[in-house]
Amino acid sequence: MAEEIKCACDSTNVALFSCSGASNVGQLSNQIAIELTEKGVGRMMCAVGIGGQVAGLLRSAEGCDRIIAIDGCPQNCARKSLELAGLELDRHILVTELGITKNKDLRVRESEVSDVLEKVSEILGN
Template sequence: MVAEKSSSELPLVYSCSGCSNIAQLANQVAVELDRENIAEMSCIAGVGGGVKSLVKKAKSGREIIALDGCQLHCVKSCLANHGVESTYHFTLTEFGIKKRYRCDFLAEDVVEVKRRVVGDIKNSL
């Protein structure tokens, strides 16, 4: 039997959660990584807003997975404003998914993006 890692041993995952389909896709992938005990989701809005406890967590030295929806790179910028660089950075539009407003992401895109993110992380170990 393999013991599950405690949340403090997992990488942190931050996601875009803006108003487009791709932003909400990034958020859903982060939620699933958290629920599957692959990463611990933390709040990028709190980091961007300078909430001390959340900035401290971001600066803790844990590995960070940053999931940006598009080339605006809001997650990357929020972290950089506090001198933090992610260990892994993904821009979901680079996976060939088109950014759209006022529409939902596709369930199959969640599966594919999560597969690619987890695969890329495992391949870098």
């Protein structure tokens, strides 16, 4: 796993929106956003609030320099919610494209978190 991850978009005002769907990859997407937030890559924000058109959350997202969506599967719920709200994405990451197969297990495995976090780091240029 990478020691320190910083976003390649050269911004300190980076919004991270993740899926948190009812599958392993949805929960993994959510955990990756948490890990990236804790490492200072960006700030995790509420994708469901964007889909619900919550005014304050929309304003916060609009004020970000960069927006990154992390989806679990090809349904792309986080990306679609952001796009329907008129927000432009700078990066879209899809966990199932990183070697994780979707299933209905909701438990997040540390080995998968480490593996996906390393791959996301590469995608973000770190």
